[in-house]
Amino acid sequence: MPITSTAPRRSSTQSPVRIVIVGHVDHGKSSLIGRLFYDTNSLPDGKFESVRRACDARGVRFEWAFLLDALMAERDQGITIDTTQMWFKTELRDYVIIDAPGHREFIKNMITGAASADAALLVVDADEGMQEQTRTHGYLLHLFGVRQIAVVVNKMDKVGFSEARFQEVAASVTSYLWSLGLDSEHVPVIPICAREGDNIASPSTSMPWYTGSTVVDALDSFPRPVGGEDLPLRLPVQDVYKFDDRRIIAGRLQSGHLRTGDTILFSPSNKQARVNSIEGWNADGPIIAARAGQSIGITLDQQIFVERGEVISHSANPPMLSKVFRGRLFWFGSEPMTVGRHYKMKINTAEHMVTVEAIERVINVADLSGSDADKVERNEIAEVVLRSRALMSLDDFSEDPRAGRFVLVDNFDTVGGGLVSTDGYADARSSVAIKSTNITRVAHRVSLEQRWVSNGHKSGIIWLTGLSGSGKSTLGFALEQFLHAKGYQVFVLDGDNVRHGLCADLGFSPEDRAENIRRVGEMAHVFANAGVLVITAFISPYRSDRRRVREIAGNLFHEIHVKADLATCEQRDPKGLYRRARQGEIENFTGVSAPYEEPLQPELLVDTTNHQPEESLQALIGYVEANFGARSLGDLLSARESLRAAS
Amino acid sequence: MNHLDTLESQSIYILREAFNRLDRVALLWSLGKDSNVLLWMVRKAFFGHVPFPVVHIDTGKKFREMYEFRDRYAKEWNLNLLVGDCPPVEEMDPTLPPAARSAARKTAGLKAMVARHQFSGLIAGIRRDEEGTRAKERVFSPRGEQNDWDVRDQPPEFWDQFKTDFAPGTHIRVHPLLHWTEMDVWEYVRRESIPVVDLYFAKNGKRYRSLGDQDITFPIDSTAATLDEIIEELHSTKISERSGRAMDHESEDAFERLRAAGYL
Numbered sequence: 001m002p003i004t005s006t007a008p009r010r011s012s013t014q015s016p017v018r019i020v021i022v023g024h025v026d027h028g029k030s031s032l033i034g035r036l037f038y039d040t041n042s043l044p045d046g047k048f049e050s051v052r053r054a055c056d057a058r059g060v061r062f063e064w065a066f067l068l069d070a071l072m073a074e075r076d077q078g079i080t081i082d083t084t085q086m087w088f089k090t091e092l093r094d095y096v097i098i099d100a101p102g103h104r105e106f107i108k109n110m111i112t113g114a115a116s117a118d119a120a121l122l123v124v125d126a127d128e129g130m131q132e133q134t135r136t137h138g139y140l141l142h143l144f145g146v147r148q149i150a151v152v153v154n155k156m157d158k159v160g161f162s163e164a165r166f167q168e169v170a171a172s173v174t175s176y177l178w179s180l181g182l183d184s185e186h187v188p189v190i191p192i193c194a195r196e197g198d199n200i201a202s203p204s205t206s207m208p209w210y211t212g213s214t215v216v217d218a219l220d221s222f223p224r225p226v227g228g229e230d231l232p233l234r235l236p237v238q239d240v241y242k243f244d245d246r247r248i249i250a251g252r253l254q255s256g257h258l259r260t261g262d263t264i265l266f267s268p269s270n271k272q273a274r275v276n277s278i279e280g281w282n283a284d285g286p287i288i289a290a291r292a293g294q295s296i297g298i299t300l301d302q303q304i305f306v307e308r309g310e311v312i313s314h315s316a317n318p319p320m321l322s323k324v325f326r327g328r329l330f331w332f333g334s335e336p337m338t339v340g341r342h343y344k345m346k347i348n349t350a351e352h353m354v355t356v357e358a359i360e361r362v363i364n365v366a367d368l369s370g371s372d373a374d375k376v377e378r379n380e381i382a383e384v385v386l387r388s389r390a391l392m393s394l395d396d397f398s399e400d401p402r403a404g405r406f407v408l409v410d411n412f413d414t415v416g417g418g419l420v421s422t423d424g425y426a427d428a429r430s431s432v433a434i435k436s437t438n439i440t441r442v443a444h445r446v447s448l449e450q451r452w453v454s455n456g457h458k459s460g461i462i463w464l465t466g467l468s469g470s471g472k473s474t475l476g477f478a479l480e481q482f483l484h485a486k487g488y489q490v491f492v493l494d495g496d497n498v499r500h501g502l503c504a505d506l507g508f509s510p511e512d513r514a515e516n517i518r519r520v521g522e523m524a525h526v527f528a529n530a531g532v533l534v535i536t537a538f539i540s541p542y543r544s545d546r547r548r549v550r551e552i553a554g555n556l557f558h559e560i561h562v563k564a565d566l567a568t569c570e571q572r573d574p575k576g577l578y579r580r581a582r583q584g585e586i587e588n589f590t591g592v593s594a595p596y597e598e599p600l601q602p603e604l605l606v607d608t609t610n611h612q613p614e615e616s617l618q619a620l621i622g623y624v625e626a627n628f629g630a631r632s633l634g635d636l637l638s639a640r641e642s643l644r645a646a647s
Numbered sequence: 648m649n650h651l652d653t654l655e656s657q658s659i660y661i662l663r664e665a666f667n668r669l670d671r672v673a674l675l676w677s678l679g680k681d682s683n684v685l686l687w688m689v690r691k692a693f694f695g696h697v698p699f700p701v702v703h704i705d706t707g708k709k710f711r712e713m714y715e716f717r718d719r720y721a722k723e724w725n726l727n728l729l730v731g732d733c734p735p736v737e738e739m740d741p742t743l744p745p746a747a748r749s750a751a752r753k754t755a756g757l758k759a760m761v762a763r764h765q766f767s768g769l770i771a772g773i774r775r776d777e778e779g780t781r782a783k784e785r786v787f788s789p790r791g792e793q794n795d796w797d798v799r800d801q802p803p804e805f806w807d808q809f810k811t812d813f814a815p816g817t818h819i820r821v822h823p824l825l826h827w828t829e830m831d832v833w834e835y836v837r838r839e840s841i842p843v844v845d846l847y848f849a850k851n852g853k854r855y856r857s858l859g860d861q862d863i864t865f866p867i868d869s870t871a872a873t874l875d876e877i878i879e880e881l882h883s884t885k886i887s888e889r890s891g892r893a894m895d896h897e898s899e900d901a902f903e904r905l906r907a908a909g910y911l
Binding site: 111 | 649650653659666692693694695696801803806812814839
């Protein structure tokens with residue numbers, strides 16, 4: 001190294017702790033780093049003296065930041081824009097400082113550093129208090145998963161070492177961190193004066209009222225980052241090798257433990273196999289177990305087709321499967337993110353093309369408020385809904401911080417990074433699993449068209465979706481009565497009715513709702529294939545569930561949005577359910593405590609807020625007659641008539 | 648896992664990413680300790696195999712011991728070794744200082760090799776702690792069509808999601824040892840008993856701490872004749888690893904200019 005002594009010379013069985021120092025520009029990050037080096041004896045010999053002499057010669061007051069500048073200048077040979085790494089050591093252990101410049105433009109480099117940090121020091125000027133970058137950096141630390149934070153209130157000399165001012169600044173930072181969801185009670189807040197070395201490595205004599213830890217103590221008391229060993233097994237498949245007679249599945253254990261003989265589950269393919277061996281090279285004897293952090297290779301007891309991107313877990317604690325999730329992301333693309341745009345998403349070792357289905361809110365880091373927006377601009381943080389065509393293996397960030405994060409790529413560039421939230425979305429695993437084996441489909445000898453011709457109308461599914469109280473059941477039963485009188489083969493599947501029988505085992509969680517809709521969809525499909533016009537009356541609040549029925553039933557599926565605004569439904573409240581939901585007696589009640597996702601392109605929209613029930617019914621009848629009535633049979637019917645004539 | 652295990656696992660992950668994500672990849676083998684460690688971990692990552700070519704850019708001015716080492720282990724480890732020649736020094740940028748100009752031959756040889764084999768990825772054993780500009784590097788570091796490196800506009804790199812999408816004609820340098828230190832390398836060499844060129848060990852009070860071309864690389868004063876002694880020496884020294892590499896020290900920006908133009 002040309003410059004500093006800062007590379008670790010201590011041989012260590014433990015990795016250095018990676019520290020990122022962030023905060024608003026000019027709040028004293030560089031001074032703090034310079035002082036930390038000095039107070040921990042981590043500076044190269046003579047460096048301090050030479051900088052001091054240079055200051056004296058030029059008649060300027062010595063600043064600790066000069067020391068850092070001098071180190072950086074030598075190290076960087078003129079290039080100063082980036083995260084660099086500098087080592088220092090305390091009596092306890094080694095640290096690497098990942099320098100994070102405070103200027104707004106450098107945020108791309110800052111997150112490169114912050115995302116790999118084990119802990120952070122957030123520097124705040126005692127006089128100026130929290131500023132824009134204090135909040136942004138605090139938010140980004142949170143977003144990028146740095147949970148061990150110490151707040152350093154610097155330049156206490158500027159406020160006369162006032163305890164009252166310190167408490168004021170400390171309270172505002174603590175409450176901000178708390179509102180981010182950090183356990184801010186356990187975040188140390190340390191009053192320092194970096195220039196004089198107060199509370200850096202030794203307690204300050206100017207602030208006898210402060211009895212907490214010094215910066216060095218606070219660093220040393222951060223627990224070592226845990227390696228994810230206590231979390232359920234996640235082993236993303238990185239590659240499959242066939243260099244010799246072994247077929248080795250390679251990857252790094254992100255969390256948990258794996259042993260030979262374990263039964264493992266692959267997601268999203270939902271295949272299972274047993275671990276035959278854990279392979280190694282130059283290893284002492286056979287390997288029987290592996291744990292979080294290890295790069296390994298395994299062979300299986302059977303030849304199943306798996307590829308990069310699948311996530312290996314145990315079947316007891318699998319990731320969730322879904323085509324849609326909510327992401328909280330930081331955007332640094334030069335083009336704004338907009339609804340409908342496609343991006344390549346990388347998550348673990350998988351890649352998916354995703355579409356931005358919705359931008360739910362753009363977050364203002366100053367007060368954490370959200371606002372509606374139709375695009376996300378560079379350096380903004382937003383909550384968005386992302387959808388892919390294929391099922392994705394997903395872990396919620398709050399449950400598994402390593403697995404639950406993703407990046408987005410546009411063309412050749414990484415344009416954003418974010419965290420996965422699966423909250424409110426259903427696990428689609430049950431839908432991909434055909435549990436019975438040795439089954440084959442058998443063809444009917446009576447075609448659907450033959451059934452239509454003999455009934456005199458087409459069959460299909462009139463899928464009524466809408467809030468509770470929007471009028472689905474009322475309309476559905478009225479439509480059934482009318483059509484029956486006209487000679488239709490027609491039947492209503494109603495939400496409350498099936499929950500007494502077919503779906504009596506299901507509740508109202510997102511998973512149970514999804515399964516309820518799946519069963520109803522399958523049953524409606526059978527009815528429709530039997531020639532019956534099926535009318536369903538289910539809230540069916542999730543797009544993904546309705547989409548799945550469309551996948552099951554194809555062209556037979558007709559989505560009808562029975563639309564009434566929440567206030568109207570709540571006013572009608574035919575079963576008194578809204579009242580009970582508002583009182584907290586009913587959980588997961590759509591519109592109150594669970595989402596309703598409106599159809600984006602329903603075949604028909606029936607507005608029951610602004611129209612009388614009779615008008616709504618006529619609209620439905622008109623739709624049915626046009627799409628299912630005798631005339632819609634057209635050529636099929638004339639074929640029957642010509643058959644009749646012939647006989 | 649201990650420190651060396653953590654480093655090794657991360658490097659293996661990076662090597663496997665490079666092999667999977669990049670079409671035509673090769674490993675640059677300078678015959679020094681770092682690229683030997685790298686080669687060792689390739690064999691671990693791929694269970695005893697080296698599934699891509701190993702490239703030695705030969706300036707023709709290496710030490711005899713290095714050529715012997717290369718020929719012996721290329722055979723013993725069953726390597727697909729590609730040796731690339733370098734153009735004469737007269738063809739190099741005349742504004743560079745003499746040693747940097749000599750070292751620039753290696754860049755030219757490398758460019759020719761990349762062009763000939765259309766490599767989209769080159770794996771190299773550089774480390775952040777070696778030298779200032781290398782501290783700026785990314786693990787997956789894109790190079791332009793002229794092999795150039797734009798240090799001021801580098802892709803963000805986080806959560807082990809590396810840059811694996813890039814325009815045709817450009818290539819990626821992959822740096823699996825970026826997070827290692829010189830001390831880590833020697834401790835790993837000792838733990839794994841990895842062969843290294845004899846020149847690293849002291850003879851007659853001198854040893855090489857970093858190996859390059861004979862005429863621009865100089866030994867340091869040392870009595871460290873074993874791995875244990877080298878590690879012991881590193882604990883106390885405050886002299887930089889590349890102090891014996893003339894091109895680093897000729898002028899303020901010589902090495903930066905070399906690297907921006909494609910030097911490792």
